[in-house]
Amino acid sequence: MIVRTLKDCENSERNVEGGNWKSVRMLLKDDKMGFSFHITTIRANTETPIHYQNHLESVYCISGNGEVETVEDGKVYPIEAGTLYILDQHDKHLLRGGSEDMIMACVFNPPITGKEVHDENGVYPLVDEAG
Template sequence: MIVRTLAECENSERKVVSETGTWDSVRMLLKDDKMGFSFHITTIYAGTQTHIHYRNHLESVFCISGEGEIETLADGKVYPIAPGTLYVLDQHDEHLLRGFSEMKMACVFNPPLSGREVHDEHGVYPLDAEAVA
């Protein structure tokens, strides 16, 4: 059994802060836990916009608190985000994520992240080489 608290993960190498200063991610469950997915609590900072395009991962996101919106770039559709909203990037949707207020999000990634990933210049997380093997 794996048991971790958010507080202990926040005070460890499991907390990753973006170089852009728009978010941080507490990675509570990672690839080396061998569950087939990773689980994160991500904070989107108020007044920010982040370009994201997970070409190598599928992600589902549940908003715990705060408000913002997601805009899919392929069609320009804008979806409001508020507590209780779930959105699923099942088509590797390239998008802009905007935080109007600080948002706390519960995120699940498949394949799982290894732990230190940050978005590249295209909004992409690299695919872990071991996942391809």
């Protein structure tokens, strides 16, 4: 059994700063669960281009508000507490923080190693444990 607290993960190398966002990576590839789990804060009044070409992601909003726009068709979806959005087609999207920070629970498949940050195209590269 693995037991971790958010507080412990926040005070470790699992807390990754991304500028418009912060990701606390509680479950990673080396835990061998087949997915990774993060608590991510999307900062208010920001816009982040994202395109997970190598990963699928499900995102559940715990608190806050914002919106996600799918780039291909320009559709905009409001996000508030209780909203789940699923990037099941490697959707290129714009994630916008609203008037307050959004706290999100995120699941990635395949799992990330914890070293990933968005590249210039908003992509997480596939990374092995060696980096």
